[in-house]
Amino acid sequence: MSSANLQAIYVLWLRQMKRFLRSKSRLIANIVQPLFFLAIFGFGFSSFRFMDNLEYIDFLAPGMITMSVVFSSIFAGVSVIWDRQFGFLKEVLVAPISRLAIVIGQTLGGSTLAIIQGFIVLIIAIFLGVDINLAGILPALIFMILISFFAVSLGLVIASRLEDFHAFQLIMNLLIMPLIFLSGAFFPIQSVPDWMKTIMLLNPLTYAVDGLRGFLIGIFAIPVYINFIVAISLSLSLLLIGAIAFSKCEV
Amino acid sequence: MYVIDAKNLTKVFDHETLAVDNISVKVKKGEIFGFLGPNGAGKTTTIRMLSTLLKPTKGWASVCGYDVVKEPGKVRRCIGIVFQDPALDEQLTGKENLDFHARIYGLSRNSRDKRIIEVLELVGLEDRANELVKNYSGGMRRRLEIARGLMHYPDVLFLDEPTLGLDVQTRRAIWDYILKLNKDEGITIFLTTHYMEEAEKLSDRVAIIDNGKIMVLDKPSNLRSLVGSDVLTVGCGNCAKLESELKKEDWVEKIIHHDNLLEVYVKRGEGRIPALFKVAEKINEDIGFINLRKPSLEDIYLHFTGKTIREESANTSERMKIMMGGRRKR
Numbered sequence: 001m002s003s004a005n006l007q008a009i010y011v012l013w014l015r016q017m018k019r020f021l022r023s024k025s026r027l028i029a030n031i032v033q034p035l036f037f038l039a040i041f042g043f044g045f046s047s048f049r050f051m052d053n054l055e056y057i058d059f060l061a062p063g064m065i066t067m068s069v070v071f072s073s074i075f076a077g078v079s080v081i082w083d084r085q086f087g088f089l090k091e092v093l094v095a096p097i098s099r100l101a102i103v104i105g106q107t108l109g110g111s112t113l114a115i116i117q118g119f120i121v122l123i124i125a126i127f128l129g130v131d132i133n134l135a136g137i138l139p140a141l142i143f144m145i146l147i148s149f150f151a152v153s154l155g156l157v158i159a160s161r162l163e164d165f166h167a168f169q170l171i172m173n174l175l176i177m178p179l180i181f182l183s184g185a186f187f188p189i190q191s192v193p194d195w196m197k198t199i200m201l202l203n204p205l206t207y208a209v210d211g212l213r214g215f216l217i218g219i220f221a222i223p224v225y226i227n228f229i230v231a232i233s234l235s236l237s238l239l240l241i242g243a244i245a246f247s248k249c250e251v
Numbered sequence: 252m253y254v255i256d257a258k259n260l261t262k263v264f265d266h267e268t269l270a271v272d273n274i275s276v277k278v279k280k281g282e283i284f285g286f287l288g289p290n291g292a293g294k295t296t297t298i299r300m301l302s303t304l305l306k307p308t309k310g311w312a313s314v315c316g317y318d319v320v321k322e323p324g325k326v327r328r329c330i331g332i333v334f335q336d337p338a339l340d341e342q343l344t345g346k347e348n349l350d351f352h353a354r355i356y357g358l359s360r361n362s363r364d365k366r367i368i369e370v371l372e373l374v375g376l377e378d379r380a381n382e383l384v385k386n387y388s389g390g391m392r393r394r395l396e397i398a399r400g401l402m403h404y405p406d407v408l409f410l411d412e413p414t415l416g417l418d419v420q421t422r423r424a425i426w427d428y429i430l431k432l433n434k435d436e437g438i439t440i441f442l443t444t445h446y447m448e449e450a451e452k453l454s455d456r457v458a459i460i461d462n463g464k465i466m467v468l469d470k471p472s473n474l475r476s477l478v479g480s481d482v483l484t485v486g487c488g489n490c491a492k493l494e495s496e497l498k499k500e501d502w503v504e505k506i507i508h509h510d511n512l513l514e515v516y517v518k519r520g521e522g523r524i525p526a527l528f529k530v531a532e533k534i535n536e537d538i539g540f541i542n543l544r545k546p547s548l549e550d551i552y553l554h555f556t557g558k559t560i561r562e563e564s565a566n567t568s569e570r571m572k573i574m575m576g577g578r579r580k581r
Contacts, residue, residue: 004357011354019342022383087338091399094302095355096327 005101012092012105013112016076020113034068034121038128041186050188054219061125061132062140062213063185066147066205069118073148074176076110077155077242078168085164099247103156107239110152111145118144122216136215143215143227147208149235153242160245183209189221204234252316253277254407254439255284255301259310262296262463270296272463273310278441280406283433285454286443287552293463294443295335298409301441302332315406328356331400335411335443337392341385345376345395348384349402356403370398373435374428390421397428401436408432410442414449426452447549459555466555474551480504481520481546483527485513486539493536500530511539520545 020026042057050059083089092102126132158171182196183205189197200206211227214220220227255278262271271293278284286294299305301314303323312319315329339348346367353363371377374394384392393413400408413429414422430453433440444450450457451471458468467474487493490513497503497515502523505516517523520543531538 004355007357008355011351015340015343015351018347019340022342086341087334087336088340089338090304090334091338091352092355094304094327094332095352096324096357097355 005097008095008097008101009105009108012102013109016106016109016113030068030072030117031120031124033071034064035124037067038064038121038125042128042130052219054217055131057125057128058130058217059188059213059219060186061122061128061130062216063183063209064125065118065121065144065216066183066185066209066212067180068121069114069144069147070151070176070180070205072114072117073110073151074155074158074172076113077106077152077157078159078162079110080106080156080159080246081162081165081168084159100243103239103243103246106156107149107152107242110155111148114148114151115141115144118148132216133218136218140212140215143208143211143231146231146235147205147212150204150208150231150238153235153238156242157238157245160242160248179203179205182206184213184221185209204230207231252280254280254282255312255314255441257297257301257310257312260297260300260307260312261309262293262300262305263308269463271300271307274460274463274465276458276465276468278407278439280439281433281437282455283429283440283442283453285450285457286441286460287445287447287450287454287457288443288460289445292445292460294460295411296463297460298332298411298441298443302330302409303327328403329406331403331405331408331438333393333396333400333408333410333413335415337396339384339392339396339399342383344381344383345371345387345391346380348395349399352399352402358403366402366404370401373401373432374398388421390417390424393417393421393425394428397425397432401432401438405438407439407441410440412443412445414444414446422449429453447547447552451547459552461556467551475546476518477551477554480516480518482544483515483517483520483523484540484542484544485515485527486541487511487513487531487536488539489536492534493531496530496534496536497527500526502526 038057038060042060045056048056050056080089083092122132122137158168162168162171182200182203184200185205189200189206189210192200207222207227207230210220210222211224211231214224214227255276257274257276260271260274261269263269274293274297276284286297288294296305300307301312301319303319303326306320314326317325317329319326340351343351349367349370350363353366358366368377371380374397376391376394376398379387379391384395387395397410397413410429414425417425426449429440429442432438440453442453454471456468456470457474459466467477469477485493488511490508490511494506494508494513497506497513502517503515504518507514515527524541524543527541528538
């Protein structure tokens, strides 16, 4: 990759950092929402015990980190629609850089933001008394990166097909919410009926949530290598699909 | 060698909408070339093809000597564009927008900083450089976009409706910047507009385009003489006598007599005013006033397309429709 393209990747990344830091409402929304979920559901279900006397809030925390990473990543991918509507996408597409560099820059920027937010939720969880395995944070980070690559690319694919934000709301409700609900973020996959288990095993996020929970809380429902293989192959293939979808988009 | 050379350029959307129909244009180095036509005439589509954002359906074009289809990277490096719709990041400052541009065009650190200051001075935005673009006025945004288009020392600058929607004062200021950078930096400028005055004031040559076709292409002054004569409107007391006297002169083409004024049709009107006075003196006729009117591009437009250019206000909603329609197609 040429130095101009590397420079482009860097500045696309930098732009997202600057925009994020200047958008206070986005920062607050991204912290408050998982905090609400974690505190309300976590304490609300505090009398329930899961698998080996696990507290619900401990079970829930990795799921909320995943949710926060997924939302923030998808948003970063889909924000390309905004750039298209406000015209800025033209400025990027007419530049003498490769489309792949644009996709990589956008993905790295979105992932960085998503991981920062994932870590904010992690810290909130620790403050709420969740028993986090500190040694598992580094491998959990790898899973967070894979989740965010997957979700930013998914966002880019959606953005390359969508015309405006009304349709985005629909996608969020019909695609992303079920993906989150059926990922084992809120309840353990072991305790659901077989038909639901099948659906959950087809959901890529299930493996991400399970991997994250395994490293942070110490409970795997699926062997860790399967989690890892699924997460890495899906995130890389979606990155590729995102790059292809984006390279065809004209302004 | 031409900076822009297009031959039989054609664009068909969705196999049915003929947006640009067989356009051939050659633009010389250092020239300001104006593309004049109503909205929906195919101006923006032409710019998109020349700037490699759209592939032509038929025909061929080179910009800076590079083929727009085969060497899009080289073309992009040598052109600057100011799009019709704003293309700035409002959450960044003016300076950050320029820095972003400089980096994606691969300028080195030193030339980046130096150039940012230069272009900001050129458009008079150096005092507001560190403010967020969302706080800029429409005119400032336009100036920033022109500055940005110049960042990477392009050989050609494409300006798509550079003063659309701006007030008269700002429009004049932007014209001055455009003329200045053409003169000082020697940049070839390809501009589209549906304002007669703009095309006339800025362009060395004008192509009038309608329904995707070039109707006529020439210098504004030549276009004028194609259409016809200048009109001298003369205020007079005894108009009938003056009229009969003027009719004897061979330089007078036609006279129309209104109550107490005459419309005298002549070629090169400014040169005929003294002669007209001499005729009046001979018969002791006092002349109240003389008004010289040259045919404007508006008249020329009317002449070649058989209709007047529609007003801007009536067009905003139409432009939206065209934009939206264009979006859906993609």
